Amino acid sequence: MHQKASERAKETSFYSVHSEVSCVMTRFRLRSCLSLPGFFLAFRSLRKEALKTIPGLLKAVLLLESPHVCYTLSVWANDDAILQFNHLHSHVRVANWSIPLAYRPERHRAEIWSVHWKLRGVSHNLNWDELDLTTFLSYEVKAPTAAPSPLDL
Secondary structure (H helix, E strand, C coil): CCCCCCCCCCCCCCCCECCEEEEEEEEEEEHHHHHHHHHHHHHHHHHHHHHHHHEEEEEEEEECCCCCCEEEEECCCCCCHHHHHCHHHHHHHHHHHHHHEEEECCCCCEEEEEEEECEEEECCCEECCCEEHHHHHHEEEECCCEEEEEHHH
16 A cells, blocks of 8 residues: 555654664675675575674675675674674684685785674664664664755745
8 A cells, every 4th residue: 555645754764872783894806706606605604603602693694786796794782792703713714715715816915895883873663584673772862853944934
C-alpha cells in the first residue's frame, strides 16, 4: 500500500547517540577476480571463528564493489574487541595470506586499507536481522527538528 504524498515524512530522522560501538571497514583491491571465491571462503571461516571466540564482534559482512574490489565491514561492541581480533592467530594468518592477492607491482605494495569510526548517530528504524544495536546505545538528543522553510513563513 502506497502512502499519499501528504502522509509521507517531510524529513529523515537521525538521532545522536553515545556508544562504545565501533565500525571497521577494510577495502581490498584484488589483482584477479579469480581470487574472489577463495577470499570469500577465507572471510566466512574467519568470521565464524571470530563470532565464537570474541563476544564483542557484533556483525561482519563482505561487500562487493566490483569483481576486483571488496570490503569487509564489521561492527564491534567496543575497541577492546577489535584489539582481541587483531591478535587472533587466524586473523593474522588470513591477513598475511591476502597481501599477495592484493599486491600491485606498479605501486610496490598491496592495495589494502582500513578505516575505523565510532557510531555517533542512527536513524529511527535501526534494525539489522538478529543484531539489536539499541542495547549498546544511549540517546543524547532526539531527532533534530527541521528549520522552517521560507515558504512556511
